[in-house]
Amino acid sequence: MRSLFTTCWILLAAAGTVAAQAPGEAAAPVDSPAVAAIREANPTTPLELAETAGLMVDLGRVDLAIEYLNKLLSDKPSDDDLVKMQAKLGSGPLIRLQTLPELQPAGTEVAKLVFAAVEKLTRNPAFLQAQVDALASSDDVAVRRASIALRGAGAAAIEPLLLAYAGSDNPATRDAALKIILQLGQDAEAPLWGALDSTDPSIKAAALSALGALRSTRSLDVLVGPAVAADEAPEVRRAASKAVVDIVGEPASTSDVEKFLTKRIERYLAGEPVFAGGPFAELDVWTWSDAAPHLTKKTLSMADASTVWTAHLARDLAAIDPQNPQNARLRMVTALQSVIALDGPNAEIKGTPADAAAQQLGAASVAEALDYALTHPRMTMAAIAACRWLGEQGDLAALAPRNGQPSALAAALSHGAYRVKAAAADAVLALNPTSPYPGSSALIEALLSFAKTSGERIAVIADPDSTRAQELAGRLTELGYTVLTRRGRRELFDAAYSTPDVELIFISDAVDRPGAFEMVQILHHDKRTANTPVGVIPWIEDYSRWQVRLTDDPYALALIRAHDAEGLTGQIQQMYAQQGRLLVDANEREARGDRALDSLAALAAEPKYKFYDLLLYEAEIADLIRDPASMEAAAALLSNLATPVAQSALVETASEVVRPLVERQMCAKAFADAVQRKGLQLTREQILRQYDRYNASEIYDRETQQVLASLLDTMEASAKGVRLDQPGLVQPVMEEVEK
CATH class of the missing domain: 1.25.10 (Leucine-rich Repeat Variant)
Structure with missing residues (x-):
C-alpha cells in the first residue's frame, strides 16, 4: 500500500490538479489516474481507509473521502487498530478530519473514535x-x-x-x-x-x-x-x-x-x-x-x-501530639465531615478513617461531637456522619438521656436539615429500641414529615406584583416546578411550611411588613425551612447592596430578575449549589416517604412499640390517605391503629366514588381489618350516613355498590347482624358495641 500511495503522489504531481469541471455541468466526477489507482488498490484496514480519505481530499474528491470514512465507521474497528492508526498518522491528520467542514459529520466521528481509544489506552x-x-x-x-x-x-x-x-x-x-x-x-x-x-x-x-x-x-x-x-x-x-x-x-x-x-x-x-x-x-x-x-x-x-x-490537616495536627484530647476530637469531627464530602450523605462510616478516629475516642465522644455539630451550620455533614456511626454500632446507650435531656441522637431527629433528620431516623430505627426513651416522639414526627412528601418539585414566590410573580411562575413551570405564588407574609410562610417538597423560595424586595430581609431570617430560623435556598430579587440598582446583606447567610442569594429560562436555570443551579451535599431531590424524598410509611406501619402493628403513642398523631396519619402516592401505606397504618378517627378516614375514602376502584376496595378491606382488630368505632350519625350513601348508589356502577355494601357488611357483622339503619335498634346496639 505504501508504494501505491507513492505512485499516486507521482501521478498527482505530473498531472497537476484535477481538471476543473466546466461551468454549469452536473455530470458525475471523473476519476483521475491517481484516484483510479487508489480505488483499484481497494483499501480495507482502518489505517488504509483513513490515509485514503486524506488523499481523496487532496485530490479534490471529498465525496470519496466521505465514502471511505463511513466505511471505516461501519467496520467498527477495534481499539487496538485505532491506536495503531493514531501512532502511524499522528494527531495532525485526525484533527484535519475533525475540522474540515465538508467532511462532517463523518470526519468528526472518526477522529473522536480514535482519540477515545487512545484515551482509554493511556488510562489503562x-x-x-x-x-x-x-x-x-x-x-x-x-x-x-x-x-x-x-x-x-x-x-x-x-x-x-x-x-x-x-x-x-x-x-x-x-x-x-x-x-x-x-x-x-x-x-x-x-x-x-x-x-x-x-x-x-x-x-x-x-x-x-x-x-x-x-x-x-x-x-x-x-x-x-x-x-x-x-x-x-x-x-x-x-x-x-x-x-x-x-x-x-x-x-x-x-x-x-x-x-x-x-x-x-x-x-x-x-x-x-x-x-x-x-x-x-x-x-x-x-x-x-x-x-x-x-x-x-x-x-x-x-x-x-x-x-x-481540612480533615487531612486535622489528622496531621492530631499526630503531632497524640495525647492532646482537643486535637483528637477535632480530627474525629473533620474526618466525619470528610466521609460525607467524599462519598455522599448515605456513605457507610465503617472502615473509614472517621470510624478509626471514632472507635479510638468512643461513642460518648461521638455523641458530644454530634451535639456540637447540631448547633454549628458548617458542621452539618459531621452531624450526618455521627448519626450514621451511632446507628452502625448497635448500642442503645446512644439514646440514653444526658443531664435530664434527650440524647444528641434523639435531638437530631428534630434538626432543620432534612439529611440530618433522615440519618438520625435511620439510626434510631436500626437501634430498634423497645422501651421508652427521652425524645421518642420526635421519631414519629420525623417519619410523618417524610411521609407527607408528594414527590413534586415545589417553588414558592412572594411578590406583591402579580404580573412579575406570574412571569416568574411561568418560567419555573416550564422547568418542571409546581409553583405557589403568594402576595403577603402569612401566605408565604403557610406555603413554605406546608410541605417538605419546597425546594426553592423567591422573594421580591417589594414585600413589606416584614420586609424581604426579615422574611429570609424568619425562614432560616425555622427548622422546616432552615436549609431551603432563598433568592431575593431586588431592583437592579439595589442588587449590590443585597449581595452584601445576604453575605452571612449560606442559603440566601441576591438574584437579578431573569428574563428567560436559560438565565433562570443558571440562578437555580447557584441556589442548589449552596446546599451542596444537603441537597435532596424529589425522587429521594419520594423513596424516603415510602420507607417512612412502612416504618410507621411496623411501629403501629407491634405492641412492643406502644410507647410511641401513635394515637397522638392519628389526625396527621389520616390526612396521608388523601394522597394517592401514600394511600396504600396509610390505609395499612390506619387499619393497625383502628381508632375512631382511623376508621372514619377509611370509610370516607372508600366511599369517594371519584377515586379509582382499587383504592376504594383497598380502604374497605383496611376498614374491615380495623373493625376486626378493635371493633366498630363509628358514631351513630356516621353509620346512618353510610346507609344513606348505599341507598343512593343505584345510579353508580355495580363495583361501587359492592364497595359500599361491603362497608355496611363490616358494620353489621360487628353489631351482631342487626340492621343499624333501623332507628329503633341503633341505640341499643351501639351501647352493646361500646361495651
Missing part, C-alpha cells in the same frame, strides 16, 4: 505500567516513547511513576520517573496529596520528596505536619523536612507547625476557601488505598474538596 493500568517498565530500557527511542506516553496520560500516570520512584532498584528508572512527575507540574500535585494517605513509609516519603522537588507552595499545608510528627517513620520525617526547606528555605519547629495548622484549620472551618474557584468549580480529589489500584479519583465541588483538605 497495564499499559501505563508497561511504559514505566520501558524507562529502564537501553533503547533511547523506547524510553522516549514511554516518556511521551506517560506525560500524555497526565495524573493517571502518577501511581505507577510514584511506585517506581519509591521502590525501583534501578536508579535510572527512579530518576526518569521523578523527571516525568516534575514535567507534569501542577497536574501531579493532587495525586501526590492523595498518596500521603498511604501507610507505607516509602510511598509517603516518595510523595513528599516529589512535592518538595515541585516547589509546590500549595502543598505546604500537608508537608509541615509529617515533618514534626513523632509517630512518623524517620524516612517520612526526613523527606517532609527537606520538602519544607526546599519550599520556604528553612525548617519548621514543632510549636510553629502546631500554630500554623491550628490557624489554618480554624480559618477553613470558618469558611475561608482552600482552593480558588466559582460556585460551580470542581476539583479532582485523589485518595490512596493499600489495595491496588492505589489511587482513586473523585471529582468534588470546591466546598467538598476543602472539607477533605
Whole structure:
C-alpha cells in the first residue's frame, strides 16, 4: 500500500490538479489516474481507509473521502487498530478530519473514535505500567516513547511513576520517573496529596520528596505536619523536612507547625476557601488505598474538596501530639465531615478513617461531637456522619438521656436539615429500641414529615406584583416546578411550611411588613425551612447592596430578575449549589416517604412499640390517605391503629366514588381489618350516613355498590347482624358495641 500511495503522489504531481469541471455541468466526477489507482488498490484496514480519505481530499474528491470514512465507521474497528492508526498518522491528520467542514459529520466521528481509544489506552493500568517498565530500557527511542506516553496520560500516570520512584532498584528508572512527575507540574500535585494517605513509609516519603522537588507552595499545608510528627517513620520525617526547606528555605519547629495548622484549620472551618474557584468549580480529589489500584479519583465541588483538605490537616495536627484530647476530637469531627464530602450523605462510616478516629475516642465522644455539630451550620455533614456511626454500632446507650435531656441522637431527629433528620431516623430505627426513651416522639414526627412528601418539585414566590410573580411562575413551570405564588407574609410562610417538597423560595424586595430581609431570617430560623435556598430579587440598582446583606447567610442569594429560562436555570443551579451535599431531590424524598410509611406501619402493628403513642398523631396519619402516592401505606397504618378517627378516614375514602376502584376496595378491606382488630368505632350519625350513601348508589356502577355494601357488611357483622339503619335498634346496639 505504501508504494501505491507513492505512485499516486507521482501521478498527482505530473498531472497537476484535477481538471476543473466546466461551468454549469452536473455530470458525475471523473476519476483521475491517481484516484483510479487508489480505488483499484481497494483499501480495507482502518489505517488504509483513513490515509485514503486524506488523499481523496487532496485530490479534490471529498465525496470519496466521505465514502471511505463511513466505511471505516461501519467496520467498527477495534481499539487496538485505532491506536495503531493514531501512532502511524499522528494527531495532525485526525484533527484535519475533525475540522474540515465538508467532511462532517463523518470526519468528526472518526477522529473522536480514535482519540477515545487512545484515551482509554493511556488510562489503562497495564499499559501505563508497561511504559514505566520501558524507562529502564537501553533503547533511547523506547524510553522516549514511554516518556511521551506517560506525560500524555497526565495524573493517571502518577501511581505507577510514584511506585517506581519509591521502590525501583534501578536508579535510572527512579530518576526518569521523578523527571516525568516534575514535567507534569501542577497536574501531579493532587495525586501526590492523595498518596500521603498511604501507610507505607516509602510511598509517603516518595510523595513528599516529589512535592518538595515541585516547589509546590500549595502543598505546604500537608508537608509541615509529617515533618514534626513523632509517630512518623524517620524516612517520612526526613523527606517532609527537606520538602519544607526546599519550599520556604528553612525548617519548621514543632510549636510553629502546631500554630500554623491550628490557624489554618480554624480559618477553613470558618469558611475561608482552600482552593480558588466559582460556585460551580470542581476539583479532582485523589485518595490512596493499600489495595491496588492505589489511587482513586473523585471529582468534588470546591466546598467538598476543602472539607477533605481540612480533615487531612486535622489528622496531621492530631499526630503531632497524640495525647492532646482537643486535637483528637477535632480530627474525629473533620474526618466525619470528610466521609460525607467524599462519598455522599448515605456513605457507610465503617472502615473509614472517621470510624478509626471514632472507635479510638468512643461513642460518648461521638455523641458530644454530634451535639456540637447540631448547633454549628458548617458542621452539618459531621452531624450526618455521627448519626450514621451511632446507628452502625448497635448500642442503645446512644439514646440514653444526658443531664435530664434527650440524647444528641434523639435531638437530631428534630434538626432543620432534612439529611440530618433522615440519618438520625435511620439510626434510631436500626437501634430498634423497645422501651421508652427521652425524645421518642420526635421519631414519629420525623417519619410523618417524610411521609407527607408528594414527590413534586415545589417553588414558592412572594411578590406583591402579580404580573412579575406570574412571569416568574411561568418560567419555573416550564422547568418542571409546581409553583405557589403568594402576595403577603402569612401566605408565604403557610406555603413554605406546608410541605417538605419546597425546594426553592423567591422573594421580591417589594414585600413589606416584614420586609424581604426579615422574611429570609424568619425562614432560616425555622427548622422546616432552615436549609431551603432563598433568592431575593431586588431592583437592579439595589442588587449590590443585597449581595452584601445576604453575605452571612449560606442559603440566601441576591438574584437579578431573569428574563428567560436559560438565565433562570443558571440562578437555580447557584441556589442548589449552596446546599451542596444537603441537597435532596424529589425522587429521594419520594423513596424516603415510602420507607417512612412502612416504618410507621411496623411501629403501629407491634405492641412492643406502644410507647410511641401513635394515637397522638392519628389526625396527621389520616390526612396521608388523601394522597394517592401514600394511600396504600396509610390505609395499612390506619387499619393497625383502628381508632375512631382511623376508621372514619377509611370509610370516607372508600366511599369517594371519584377515586379509582382499587383504592376504594383497598380502604374497605383496611376498614374491615380495623373493625376486626378493635371493633366498630363509628358514631351513630356516621353509620346512618353510610346507609344513606348505599341507598343512593343505584345510579353508580355495580363495583361501587359492592364497595359500599361491603362497608355496611363490616358494620353489621360487628353489631351482631342487626340492621343499624333501623332507628329503633341503633341505640341499643351501639351501647352493646361500646361495651
